[in-house]
Amino acid sequence: MxxxxxxxxxxxxxxxxxxxxxxxxxxxxxxxxxxxxxxxxxxxxxxxxxxxxxxxxxxxxxxxxxxxxxxxxxxxxxxxxxxxxxxxxxxxxxxxxxxxxxxxxxxxxxxxxxxxxxxxxxxxxxxxxxxxxxxVYCLSSAELDEYFGFQFDSVDGDGDPTEVTDAGVEEIADLNRDFVEACRERSGDLIHxxxxxxxxxxxxxxxxxxxxxxxxxxxxxxxxxxxxxxxxxxxxxxxxxxxxxxxxxxGGQLETSVEQAGGFTTALRAFVEDCLSRPDCPLADGADTTVDDGVARIGELLERAAREPLANRIDHREANRPRVELGVLAALYSESFWPRVRTGLDEAINGGDGTELLRLGDVLYKRGDRETYQNSMAALVAVNCADRPAPRDIGVYEEAARTAAQASPLFGPSLAWGALPCAYWPEEAREDxxxxxxxxxxxxxxxxxxxxxxxxxxxxxxxxxxxxxxxxxxxxxxxxxxxxxxxxxxxxxxxxxxxxxxxxxxxxxxxxxxxxxxxxxxxxxxx
Missing domain, CATH: 3.40.50.1820 (Alpha/Beta hydrolase fold, catalytic domain)
Structure with a gap:
């Protein structure tokens, strides 16, 4: 530390x-x-x-x-x-x-x-x-960079959160145990x-x-x-x-995370529909492109970034699948971000450049220009895990990721796995x-x-x-x-x-x- x-x-x-x-x-x-x-x-x-x-x-x-x-x-x-x-x-x-x-x-x-x-x-x-x-504090800024950039070891090598290898499951378990232990070391009884x-x-x-x-x-x-x-x-x-x-x-933390994926999927489809109505939409592939087609193009971009990270013009981080996904997710919070995400997707799909999508992800988790984060991620985990019960069995998260993929294929699995820190949260730190x-x-x-x-x-x-x-x-x-x-x-x-x-x-x-x-x-x- x-x-x-x-x-x-x-x-x-x-x-x-x-x-x-x-x-x-x-x-x-x-x-x-x-x-x-x-x-x-x-x-x-x-x-x-x-x-x-x-x-x-x-x-x-x-x-x-x-x-x-x-x-x-x-x-x-x-x-x-x-x-x-x-x-x-x-x-x-x-x-x-x-x-x-x-x-x-x-x-x-x-x-x-x-x-x-x-x-x-x-x-x-x-x-x-x-x-x-x-x-409250948990991971350092450098450690948070690694945490947000964690990419699943998947069966087909495309970072698919629904097809995680046994080794990948153990890796994400260790990652989240380390996160929780850092919270205990840096914040002590405050997390209670x-x-x-x-x-x-x-x-x-x-x-x-x-x-x-x-x-x-x-x-x-x-x-x-x-x-x-x-x-x-x-x-x-x-x-x-x-x-x-x-x-x-x-409701429990895992259940809430999976339900939240539905909201992001609804918002994503609204964004894609709006994008396809514009002459410069990077998701369009001819006049007959449907919303499903546009969503699929984003999915293809994520798989591409998993196999070979996109270019990043601002720092040392890889513009890999989780970071690109985070940038798209962040942009869905407000219509005011939609022009930026169209630009980011255009640069990523047509130029192999993930810089703008990285920047959008940084906005969501408040990563500053000097590679420092505010403590919002630590607080988010600490409060969510205190407020809402969560299963302790990692197999429940694996199954939830597969279930979430059926209704929310782009965001559901990642958000299901995102509840995993609560599986290791100290029982005495859970609020009644x-x-x-x-x-x-x-x-x-x-x-x-x-x-x-x-x-x-x-x-x-x-x-x-x-x-x-x-x-x-x-x-x-x-x-x-x-x-x-x-x-x-x-x-x-x-x-x-x-x-x-x-x-x-x-x-x-x-x-x-x-x-x-x-x-x-x-x-x-x-x-």
């Missing part, structure tokens, strides 16, 4: 040790009947951090079952309301797990409307284990306390410190899980929750799952689903809206991952109205493109 790993682990221990000393002072100050009183009374020392933003930190218990024990520090950032008629705070989370709330609130002008910025302080925080909030239920508890401490009687929250993708857990744990503290691009409230998430007692909660969402299939939004006692479903008939502020006026109006006035649209409302406008993403109508 390189020196950086040792320093990161030492820093985490130092922060926890500081927490011990602080907790002793909190005990001496007295907490009354509320075991969290010391946390609710601490205050945030806000400092000007430029461009109109204010930054600070607050402390939370490492273990809410032992609030007098060690503490974690949570980083928070706030953009004060620009108008005089302030309602309160709007807390944002972009998803992940591993997404930075600090980074998301920095882009507040794009993330939320002007009307919301006038009436609310826009607030983001890095969840425990993420970014600037006592982060990064589950979503604890993040929701942290968010209630933040709500109290912000001075809001009820939480107003916008969570996207995995951020919907934080919001759903909050509604379950603190239904009486909810003012308004928007859960956009929902993850399912229950909330038995049921129904938010009983909470006011109406708005769940927003996109019909061709890539990363969170539309069915998950239907499932979450149904599970929540007060869930209301708003549907966007469109593409891309999540709907609010993605270009549809109908969705934006409904979300803004709810956050401002707590009035939800009618359950089952559908926003769809209008036939009488050329830009279907900028004008929508409800039905």
């Amino acid at each position: 390189e020196a950086k790993g040792w320093i990161g682990a030492a820093l985490a221990v130092a922060l926890l040790a500081t927490g011990c000393a602080e907790s002793d002072r909190a005990q001496e100050s007295g907490t009354g009947d509320d075991p969290l009183a010391a946390f609710h009374q601490q205050g945030i020392d806000w400092e000007d951090c430029g461009d109109g933003f204010w930054c600070g930190t607050f402390e939370v218990p490492v273990d809410y079952d032992d609030p007098a024990g060690e503490r974690l520090e949570i980083a928070v950032k706030r953009l004060p309301a620009s108008g005089d008629d302030r309602i309160g705070s709007l807390v944002l989370n972009p998803g992940g797990p591993g997404g930075s709330g600090l980074g998301y609130v920095t882009s507040a002008s794009a993330a939320v409307s002007k009307q919301l910025r006038e009436r609310f302080d826009i607030v983001g925080f890095d969840p425990r284990g993420v970014g600037q909030s006592t982060p 306390h990064v589950g979503t239920a604890d993040v929701a508890r942290d968010m209630d401490v933040l709500r109290e410190l912000l001075g809001d009687d009820g939480l107003t929250y916008l969570g996207k993708s995995y951020g919907t899980s934080i919001g759903a857990h909050y509604a379950e744990l603190f239904p009486g503290n909810v003012r308004a929750l928007v859960l956009d691009g929902a993850v399912p409230p229950h 799952a909330v038995a049921e998430i129904d938010g009983d007692g909470a006011p109406p909660i708005l769940v927003v689903g996109t019909t061709r969402d890539s990363a969170t299939p539309y069915e998950w939004s239907e499932e979450l809206a149904e599970a929540l006692d007060s869930g209301v479903l708003l549907t966007w008939e469109g593409d891309g991952h999540t709907a609010y502020r993605s270009g549809d006026a109908c969705v934006d109006r409904a979300v803004d109205s709810y956050l401002l006035g707590t009035e939800v649209p009618e359950d089952g409302t559908v926003c769809e493109p209008r036939d009488d406008v050329s830009d279907t993403r900028s004008s929508g109508q409800a039905r």
Whole structure:
């Protein structure tokens, strides 16, 4: 393990040790009947951090079952309301797990409307284990490069994840055992306390410190899980929750990964259909090219990259099958990436150059220009494995990969194998799952689903809206991952109205493109 790993682990221990000393002072100050009183009374020392933003930190218990024990520090950032008629705070989370709330609130002008910025302080925080909030660490950046570039030893030599040799199975098992062991070595007991239920508890401490009687929250993708857990744990503290691009409230990690592959397949077909409507589509092979033909050409590209890596003009990495696949996958998160992936596919198919697809993959897992990663991958694994059960038998993953290939041949097998770290996750680090998430007692909660969402299939939004006692479903008939502020006026109006006035649209409302406008993403109508 390189020196950086040792320093990161030492820093985490130092922060926890500081927490011990602080907790002793909190005990001496007295907490009354509320075991969290010391946390609710601490205050945030806000400092000007430029461009109109204010930054600070607050402390939370490492273990809410032992609030007098060690503490974690949570980083928070706030953009004060620009108008005089302030309602309160709007807390944002972009998803992940591993997404930075600090980074998301920095882009507040794009993330939320002007009307919301006038009436609310826009607030983001890095969840425990993420970014600037006592982060978890696992592999070094060099080791992550190897991890993301791992190519299956397949029977036919094409890297097919459904035809892995016995030696290949053992190799991927060792790779993921090493990943988990690195998490234990570099992060220690912190990986026992990064589950979503604890993040929701942290968010209630933040709500109290912000001075809001009820939480107003916008969570996207995995951020919907934080919001759903909050509604379950603190239904009486909810003012308004928007859960956009929902993850399912229950289900195992392997099952969820396989279901997610279906969403990416739907998005891929939408991308290919759009590409084939354009004169310069690299997937076209004559006027009669079908969507199935276009998808097959991408599959052929992956097999080609497995046998002989494509050119890479930016660094030492091989543009092999997994890295090319990751680039295509990343591009499906948003329509805004579609021009780049068309360029990348053109360069790869017609010129043997995988550079642009490599760059797209780097965007997804936040690999910087200096060959460094943020800790999003470590946080993603730690949270997913804490939140959701996973089988321990590697044979179950082999079978899941073969099953996933039937419905999602391009992405299903890889995503099934992607759940494998959870097979080796320490049992004591698995969070006790909330038995049921129904938010009983909470006011109406708005769940927003996109019909061709890539990363969170539309069915998950239907499932979450149904599970929540007060869930209301708003549907966007469109593409891309999540709907609010993605270009549809109908969705934006409904979300803004709810956050401002707590009035939800009618359950089952559908926003769809209008036939009488050329830009279907900028004008929508409800039905």
